Amino acid sequence: MTRTAFVTLACAVLLIGGPALAQEKPNQATVDAYVKATFGKASPEWQARIAPDESLAACNIRRNNVSSAESDAIIKRELARVSYPADGKLLGDWKKGYAVANNGRGGQFSDPPGTVAGGNCFACHQLDPKEVSYGTLGPSLAAYGKDRKYDPETMKDAYTKIYNSMAVVPCSNMPRFGTNKVLDEQQIKDVMAYLFDPESPVNK
Amino acid sequence: MKLPTIGAAVLAAAMTLAAGHLTAQSPPLDDSEKEIERYRQMLSDPFSNPGFLAVDRGEALWAEPRGSKKVSLEACDLGEGPGKVDGAFARLPRHFADADRVMDTEQRLLWCMDKLQGLDTADIVKRRFSGPGVASDLEDLTAFIANKSSGMKIEPQLAHAKELEMAAVGEELFYRRGGVMDFSCATCHADEGKRIRLQGLPNLSVPGPAAQATMASWPTYRVSQSALRTMQHRLWDCYRQQRWPVPDFGSDSLTALTVFLQKQAAGGEINVPSIKR
Numbered sequence: 001m002t003r004t005a006f007v008t009l010a011c012a013v014l015l016i017g018g019p020a021l022a023q024e025k026p027n028q029a030t031v032d033a034y035v036k037a038t039f040g041k042a043s044p045e046w047q048a049r050i051a052p053d054e055s056l057a058a059c060n061i062r063r064n065n066v067s068s069a070e071s072d073a074i075i076k077r078e079l080a081r082v083s084y085p086a087d088g089k090l091l092g093d094w095k096k097g098y099a100v101a102n103n104g105r106g107g108q109f110s111d112p113p114g115t116v117a118g119g120n121c122f123a124c125h126q127l128d129p130k131e132v133s134y135g136t137l138g139p140s141l142a143a144y145g146k147d148r149k150y151d152p153e154t155m156k157d158a159y160t161k162i163y164n165s166m167a168v169v170p171c172s173n174m175p176r177f178g179t180n181k182v183l184d185e186q187q188i189k190d191v192m193a194y195l196f197d198p199e200s201p202v203n204k
Numbered sequence: 205m206k207l208p209t210i211g212a213a214v215l216a217a218a219m220t221l222a223a224g225h226l227t228a229q230s231p232p233l234d235d236s237e238k239e240i241e242r243y244r245q246m247l248s249d250p251f252s253n254p255g256f257l258a259v260d261r262g263e264a265l266w267a268e269p270r271g272s273k274k275v276s277l278e279a280c281d282l283g284e285g286p287g288k289v290d291g292a293f294a295r296l297p298r299h300f301a302d303a304d305r306v307m308d309t310e311q312r313l314l315w316c317m318d319k320l321q322g323l324d325t326a327d328i329v330k331r332r333f334s335g336p337g338v339a340s341d342l343e344d345l346t347a348f349i350a351n352k353s354s355g356m357k358i359e360p361q362l363a364h365a366k367e368l369e370m371a372a373v374g375e376e377l378f379y380r381r382g383g384v385m386d387f388s389c390a391t392c393h394a395d396e397g398k399r400i401r402l403q404g405l406p407n408l409s410v411p412g413p414a415a416q417a418t419m420a421s422w423p424t425y426r427v428s429q430s431a432l433r434t435m436q437h438r439l440w441d442c443y444r445q446q447r448w449p450v451p452d453f454g455s456d457s458l459t460a461l462t463v464f465l466q467k468q469a470a471g472g473e474i475n476v477p478s479i480k481r
Contacts, residue, residue, distance in 0.1 A: 026372045031380070034373050038457035042449030050382035050448055063379045063390075107384045107447040117384075123400050135400040137392065175385040182384050 046109070059171035071170040078167035081179045082160055090159050090192050097194030098201075100187045101127055107182060117182050119162075119191055124174075127194065128201040138174065145196035146203040155196055162188050237404065240481065255347060255425030255477030258432035262348025265341055271321030280316035282309070282349065283361075293353035294474060297370065297459050297466070298361035306370045308462050309346045310436050311454045332453045333440075334431045346434045347423050350476045357473055358419060360466040367463065370456075374464025377457055378409070383447035389461070391446075408468055416472025419465055424478040432477055435462055 039047060052060055055074045059066060066074065084090075103118020105111060121127060124137035127144075148154040161168045163178030177183040183191070194200050250256045266277050266289075282292035283300065297308040303315055310332075317323040334340035361367050381388040392400060394409035406414040423434045439458045443451050451458055 026369060026376060030369070031373055031376045034377065034457045034460055035380075038451050038455040039449045041452055046449035049384055052382060056381055056386055060380050108444045109448075109450045110444055133401045135403075136398050137395075137400060137405075173391050175387075180384045180386070 042109075055166055055170070059166075062171075064171035064173075066170055074166055074170040075168075078164045078170075078176070078179070079160075081176075082163045082167050083178070083185075084156075084159065085185055085189065090155050090189060091196055092186060092189030092193045094190070094193040094197040094200040094202075096187075097190035097192065098128075100183065100191050101194055119177060119183055119187070121191065130201060141195060142202060144202055145198065145200070150196060150198065155192065158195060159188065159192055162191060253425055253477065253479050254430075255423065255432045255479060256351075258344045258347040258423075258425075259351045259477060260348075261339065262344035262346070265345055266348055271317065271323030273320070273322040275321055277313070277316055277320065277345070280313070280320055282312055289349055289352045291353055291356055293350040294356040295359050295361050297367075297463050299364040299366050304366075306364075306366050306456075306459060306463065308435070308454070308459045309349055310342050310434065311459060313342060313345050313349075314454060329453055333433075333437055342436075343423070343432050343434055347432050347477050350423050350434075350474070353474050354476055355473065357471050358416065358466055358469045360463065360470050362463075362467065370460045370463040371467050373457075374460035374462070374467075377461055378464060385447045387446040387448075389442065389446075408465060411468045411470065415465060415468035416470075419469035420472035420474045421476065421478040421480070423476055424480045426480055428481055435465075 035050065039050060055077055058070050058074060062070070100119045101121035104120040104123060106115045106117020121141075122131065122134045124135040126134045126136075126140035126142050129142040144158075157168065161174070162183075164176045165172035165174035166176060175182055178185070178188055195202055197203070246252070269276050279286045281287075281300070281302075282289060283295055283298045284290070284292045293309060296312070297306050299306045300312065300315075305311075307315065314325050314328065317325050317328060328341050331338055331340050332342055334343050360371070362371055378389045378393075381391070390409060392398070392405050393407060395405075396407050398405045398407075406418045408415050408418060419435075422438060423432055425431070426433050436453060436458060439461060440451055440453070443449075
């Protein structure tokens with residue numbers, strides 16, 4: 001009895017679910033038409049920002065839950081888009097790094113042309129443990145360098161992560177700061193120092 | 205004349221409260237949330253919320269004969285029949301047979317201004333968001349219309365094929381990443397208990413209380429902007445913060461997102477205009 005009832009219910013759900021599911025996923029051309037109608041009046045340079053590259057397109061289709069094969073492809077592709085400092089030095093000035101981490105401006109359509117963008121790291125991460133106003137979208141990075149014993153290999157990984165988060169974690173929510181040209185090499189070095197300099201408040 | 209004074213007083217109160225929670229060190233989120241809640245309580249009556257000035261201006265605008273046809277908006281059909289305002293906002297956006305489009309409040313107002321009043325809407329759209337010395341007819345009218353649904357429950361309209369398409373496209377757009385930071389709505393609004401800096405982020409990816417509380421509280425009076433703001437402004441500002449290009453006012457992607465968010469917020473009790481930081 002119970003089993004029959006369950007099967008009947010399951011069939012009913014399938015029947016109801018069928019047409020509804022067909023509505024759930026609009027085809028990509030329909031979505032693109034909406035996007036075009038809404039953002040199409042912006043300059044071509046601005047519109048280019050919302051044309052996803054190959055990796056982001058894969059993340060969008062899967063809502064960030066990519067398969068392991070797609071994941072490998074993204075890491076390979078994005079690693080090739082990381083460039084490391086020619087002088088081999090990964091750490092800049094931690095005080096300047098704090099300013100970059102604390103600056104949420106840049107890249108918004110309300111910003112005057114030429115606005116230097118910040119990394120806005122505090123929006124999502126705890127860094128200096130004394131700072132009260134920090135976000136929790138990303139993990140706490142307090143004592144980051146100290147906890148990692150200022151290990152050079154770890155430093156390189158962190159540089160890679162800041163430069164291109166998807167080279168480390170495919171479909172990471174973190175911006176690809178270097179590859180997307182939000183931050184320049186010196187800014188990334190300075191943020192690196194904010195994370196890794198033993199004198200930085202992050203490690204105090 | 206009266207508005208700037210009230211705005212300044214409200215802002216001063218907000219700053220005092222902000223300073224208060226900074227001196228109280230532990231634990232920051234709980235304290236500030238409590239203070240914000242106390243502050244909301246303080247201002248929640250119609251005589252202290254400047255958003256009600258927008259409601260009053262909207263009511264006057266609704267009845268004022270304008271445009272080449274010198275008629276008011278009183279015959280405008282917001283979905284409940286010509287001239288019926290009560291409860292209309294609770295069921296917007298919705299499909300309108302005469303336009304064969306799904307429209308939100310502002311889109312419908314623009315349609316009525318054009319077709320019914322013969323009003324040149326270029327100036328109206330130019331003043332879509334109010335600023336110092338510039339009133340927005342669309343913000344005021346939306347505040348008036350929305351207020352007439354206060355106390356009612358959000359009833360997303362999902363019967364027509366185009367309404368279903370809007371909800372589905374809105375969901376896709378919610379998760380679509382882009383801009384120089386690779387952000388989407390979901391970057392900030394798809395997890396429980398997250399915050400950006402000290403600002404709590406409602407999880408809008410699931411139907412339920414967070415989405416209900418969010419959608420049921422717009423339009424709202426933004427103390428930080430000394431202005432009444434509608435969902436159009438909220439979504440415009442979200443895309444700004446996401447580093448996307450400027451979205452076109454009253455365009456279909458914004459309506460699609462609104463339909464999706466109304467779907468998540470179904471059953472939420474409308475209480476507008478609210479007041480927010």
